[in-house]
Amino acid sequence: MSKASFVIRRLLQLGVTFWAVGTVLFFLFRLMPGDPTAFVVSAQMTPEARQQVIESYGLNQPLYIQYVRFLENALTLNFGRSFHTNEPVRDVIWTYLPNTLVLMLSAFVVAYILGIVLGVLSGWYRGSRFEKTTVVTALTARSLPTFYVGLIVLWLFGATLGVIPMSGMGTSGQTYDTFGARIFNLDFLHHLVAPAAVLAFYYMGYPLLIMRSSMMEVLSQDFIDVCRAKGLSERAIMFRHAARNALLPIITAAAIALGYAVGGSVLIETVFGWPGLGREMVNAVLRRDFPVAQGTFMVLAATIIILNFIADLLYGYLDPRVTYD
Amino acid sequence: MATQDKPSIFADIDDGEVDQEDESVDRWRRNLRLWRETLAKQWRMLTDDLMVRLAMITIAFFMIVAVFAPFIAPYRPLNRQYESDAGIIVADWMEPSFMSSESGYLLGTTAEGFDIFSQLVYGSRAALLVGLVAAVFTAGIGTLVGLTAGYYGGKIDDMLMRIVDFLYGMPLLPTVIILVALLGPSLWNILLAIILLQWRSTARVIRSQALSLRERPFVKAAQVAGASDWHIISRHLAPNVLPLSFLYGAFAIAWAILAEAGVSFIGLGDPNTVSWGTMLQSSRAYSALDFGAWWWFIPPGICIGLVVISGFLIGRGYEEITNPELR
Numbered sequence: 001m002s003k004a005s006f007v008i009r010r011l012l013q014l015g016v017t018f019w020a021v022g023t024v025l026f027f028l029f030r031l032m033p034g035d036p037t038a039f040v041v042s043a044q045m046t047p048e049a050r051q052q053v054i055e056s057y058g059l060n061q062p063l064y065i066q067y068v069r070f071l072e073n074a075l076t077l078n079f080g081r082s083f084h085t086n087e088p089v090r091d092v093i094w095t096y097l098p099n100t101l102v103l104m105l106s107a108f109v110v111a112y113i114l115g116i117v118l119g120v121l122s123g124w125y126r127g128s129r130f131e132k133t134t135v136v137t138a139l140t141a142r143s144l145p146t147f148y149v150g151l152i153v154l155w156l157f158g159a160t161l162g163v164i165p166m167s168g169m170g171t172s173g174q175t176y177d178t179f180g181a182r183i184f185n186l187d188f189l190h191h192l193v194a195p196a197a198v199l200a201f202y203y204m205g206y207p208l209l210i211m212r213s214s215m216m217e218v219l220s221q222d223f224i225d226v227c228r229a230k231g232l233s234e235r236a237i238m239f240r241h242a243a244r245n246a247l248l249p250i251i252t253a254a255a256i257a258l259g260y261a262v263g264g265s266v267l268i269e270t271v272f273g274w275p276g277l278g279r280e281m282v283n284a285v286l287r288r289d290f291p292v293a294q295g296t297f298m299v300l301a302a303t304i305i306i307l308n309f310i311a312d313l314l315y316g317y318l319d320p321r322v323t324y325d
Numbered sequence: 326m327a328t329q330d331k332p333s334i335f336a337d338i339d340d341g342e343v344d345q346e347d348e349s350v351d352r353w354r355r356n357l358r359l360w361r362e363t364l365a366k367q368w369r370m371l372t373d374d375l376m377v378r379l380a381m382i383t384i385a386f387f388m389i390v391a392v393f394a395p396f397i398a399p400y401r402p403l404n405r406q407y408e409s410d411a412g413i414i415v416a417d418w419m420e421p422s423f424m425s426s427e428s429g430y431l432l433g434t435t436a437e438g439f440d441i442f443s444q445l446v447y448g449s450r451a452a453l454l455v456g457l458v459a460a461v462f463t464a465g466i467g468t469l470v471g472l473t474a475g476y477y478g479g480k481i482d483d484m485l486m487r488i489v490d491f492l493y494g495m496p497l498l499p500t501v502i503i504l505v506a507l508l509g510p511s512l513w514n515i516l517l518a519i520i521l522l523q524w525r526s527t528a529r530v531i532r533s534q535a536l537s538l539r540e541r542p543f544v545k546a547a548q549v550a551g552a553s554d555w556h557i558i559s560r561h562l563a564p565n566v567l568p569l570s571f572l573y574g575a576f577a578i579a580w581a582i583l584a585e586a587g588v589s590f591i592g593l594g595d596p597n598t599v600s601w602g603t604m605l606q607s608s609r610a611y612s613a614l615d616f617g618a619w620w621w622f623i624p625p626g627i628c629i630g631l632v633v634i635s636g637f638l639i640g641r642g643y644e645e646i647t648n649p650e651l652r
Contacts, residue, residue, distance in 0.1 A: 013490065020491045028507055136376075139641075143634035145583055147590050148605065148626035155614045155622070166615070263496025267587050271609075281499055282591055285506045297499050305494040 007313065014309050019071070021301045026070045029290050030063060079295035084287055089295035092280065097299060098179060099169060100265050100276035106192060107199035108258055115204040116250060119211025120243045126216060135212070138205035146202045150271035153194050164194045167273030195272040199261070206257055207250050214246035248319055252311040259307030263300045360564070367568065370646050377642035380635035384578075387632055391449040398443035402599040433620040435607065444599045445624055451600035452582050452632055455516055459581030462520045464574035467527020468566060472558050474528070475535025486532070492525040498587055505593045512595040515588055519581050527573040534566050572643040579636030586629050601625035 054060050061069075073079060079089035118138075122131040157164045169191050218224070219242055227237045265278035273279075277296050284292035372378050390397060433441050474485040497519075504518035538544060539562075547557050588594060589602025590609075608614070608622040 013487075016487070017491055017494045021494050028503060139634055139637050140630070143579065143637055144626065144630045145586050145590075145633075147587065148629065151605065151609065151614060151622055151626070155619065159615050260496065264498050266498050266502065267590065270591060278499070282502060285502055286592065293503070297496075297503065300496045300499050301494055304496055308493065 003316065006316070010309060010312055014305060017305050018302070021305070022071055022074050022298065023067075025294055025297060025301075026067055029294055030066070074298060077295065077299075079298070080291040082284075082289055082292045084284075084289045084292070089291045092292055093277070093295055093299055096275060096277040096280045096296070099274065100262060100269070100278060103192065103195055103199070103269075103274060103276060104258065104261050104265060107196045107203060108254070108261065110196065110200040111203035112207050112250070112254055114200065115207030116211050116243075116247070118204075119208040120215055120238065120246070122208070123212040123215025123219065123246070124238050124242070126219075131212070134208065138208045141201050142205040144202075145267070146198055147267040147271045149201065150195065150198045150268060153198055154271070157194065165191050169275055195268055195274055199268055203257065203261060206253065210249055210253055211243075211246060214249050215242060218242045218246045251318060252315045255307050255311035255314060259304035262303040265300075356560075363564070363567075367643075367646055371639075371642050374642050374645075376638050380638035380642075383631055383635040384639070387449045387453060387628075390446055391453045394446050394450055398440075398446040400440040400443040402444040402447040403439060433618075435604075435611070435613075435621055437607070437611075441604075441621060441624065444604055445601070445628060447599045448601040448604060448625060448628065449632075451512060451585070451595075451598050452629070455512065455519070455585045455600075456578035456582045456632065456636065458516055459519050459523060460574040460577040463523040463527055463577040463581075464570045466520070467524040467573060468531050468563070468570045470524065470528040471531025472535050472562050472566065475532040476539055476554065476558055476562060478536070478539070482532070485528070489525045489528050492522055495522060497522055497584060501584055501588055502591065502593060505588055510593050510595055512585075512598050512600070515585050515593075515595070516581075519584050523577055523580060527570065527577075530569055530573065531566050534569060535562055538562050538565055568643060568647040572640055572647060575636050575640035575643060577636075579633040579640070582629060582633055582636070601629050 051060075059066075077090050077093060081088050082092060115138075118134050122134045125131050154164070154166060158166045170187055224237060224242060227241050232241075262277075265276055266282055267278075268274065269276040269279035270282060277299060281293060281296035281300065283289075284296060372381070435441060435444070470485055470489075474482040500522055501515065501518040504521070505514050508514040508517070544557060544561055547561055552560075585594075585600060586602035586605070589600050590606045592606055592610075594600060594603040594606060596603075602625075604625040605622055608618070608625075613619075613621040
């Protein structure tokens with residue numbers, strides 16, 4: 001199979017997956033117990049006013065019409081208006097998604113730099129005490145729930161020492177004109193440090209362990225002996241020859257992991273009161289704000305699906321040995 | 326009558342029937358011995374590793390605690406020990422007995438007046454229930470689907486793998502949150518939601534293993550000999566992928582407990598059950614953090630971490646058996 005037809009087939013699969021997620025989502029929310037109109041219609045409303053509100057949300061249409069309309073609208077991220085604030089869901093998504101991405105990307109950059117370096121070293125110094133310590137640390141980091149580590153950090157550095165803010169993304173009362181101005185300032189950084197560090201500690205373990213076993217595999221290959229025979233220094237072999245070849249599995253793993261990290265942003269954002277998409281989804285579910293819950297969930301799922309797709313393409317692009325069949 | 330005069334031929338046939346029965350009994354025995362030997366060998370390899378042994382002891386410890394919870398815990402987990410003013414005066418708890426001599430509670434009490442040590446003991450029940458049931462089902466469903474897809478190939482494989490692809494597109498925690506909000510907050514619904522998503526990775530790995538096993542001579546030989554598909558899947562393929570199923574089962578313990586804790590922490594936990602996740606949730610709801618009531622929120626997290634890391638360690642130990650290159 002040629003590369004082009006592989007990409008086309010993967011794109012088709014992508015479309016089918018999106019459709020399936022959308023469909024499941026639509027019917028799940030319609031099956032939810034409780035009156036979906038309860039949050040837009042107050043008890044004091046007259047029946048006429050109530051009817052008018054229901055019609056304006058399309059809740060009186062037959063289910064299949066609601067479904068077709070939902071799919072059409074989902075393509076343009078048009079999920080209607082929030083039951084709660086009457087704000088368009090698209091605006092809600094654009095408000096919260098960048099916050100999640102900033103948090104996740106900064107955590108990932110730190111996690112992957114640390115994880116790769118420690119992974120290379122522990123693969124190189126295989127069997128040493130250093131290797132054992134890093135592996136156990138990595139496993140511990142992955143075993144403690146992020147929200148728990150977050151609680152401890154908040155308690156130690158927030159409540160006890162008072163060096164980090166207890167919640168939020170910026171000191172309230174401050175307004176910024178642009179997104180750039182809002183995130184490139186010390187106050188924002190001060191709020192970002194704790195959640196990003198907790199996440200980085202958690203996500204560091206994965207690249208570390210992959211890098212370690214990938215290094216071990218590369219180090220057993222013949223060309224490493226050739227490097228030694230050429231008289232290269234150990235450091236040159238480690239970083240220039242072994243590590244570069246061992247990096248391949250990390251890149252695709254990072255793309256996939258980033259997708260799931262955005263999907264899993266729910267907990268860390270809840271603990272640190274970070275106004276991101278995950279926390280907004282939880283709040284929407286708890287408020288039975290269907291349009292917002294659907295929209296935010298769809299974006300979280302889309303991030304995963306698209307990054308999985310990118311990982312697939314990257315893999316073929318980076319490793320010429322991959323055949324498309 | 327005449328037939329009995331020529332016993333040689335028919336006696337053979339009669340004997341043959343008896344023999345067949347013997348043979349089938351023998352075959353069962355042989356099978357059983359083979360399984361036992363394989364498992365015993367793997368068990369030895371597994372327990373050779375000190376970390377794995379520690380992990381198994383930890384899980385066993387929590388299992389004993391879970392089973393004998395009513396005898397270990399001094400109080401019922403949701404019995405108020407005193408009339409608490411929680412909600413009016415937030416910080417209405419008692420310190421652990423080693424910090425203040427007035428308190429008779431080993432690890433202190435919560436703002437609602439519940440004994441924390443008892444909650445911790447009973448919490449192990451929820452955690453192990455979720456972990457073990459999820460492990461059995463994710464490994465079981467994943468293995469079955471993976472073997473079916475890998476063995477039959479073609480349309481069946483395509484269909485099953487599209488379902489797996491779809492599940493891979495679902496974010497775990499948000500999906501569990503929505504399902505639990507839909508089905509109602511109970512431990513079983515959390516478990517169901519976790520299982521619905523978690524078998525995806527087992528299925529994918531087992532399938533690729535089955536794809537390569539299918540081409541091996543012993544499977545071809547069985548097919549030529551006229552063995553049924555089910556016979557080949559259950560007798561020839563399943564034993565060969567068993568270590569992988571165990572591996573994913575062990576990892577599933579860890580992931581399921583983490584997911585349950587997360588969902589409970591958000592506030593969608595079972596209100597009638599105490600789990601380590603719900604303990605953390607209520608400690609946060611009553612601002613134990615701001616008031617420094619560390620005895621409330623430190624212990625549950627340590628328990629979660631211990632059980633989860635044990636699951637990971639056992640899984641990694643098994644990974645080294647299935648993939649000797651890692652050693």
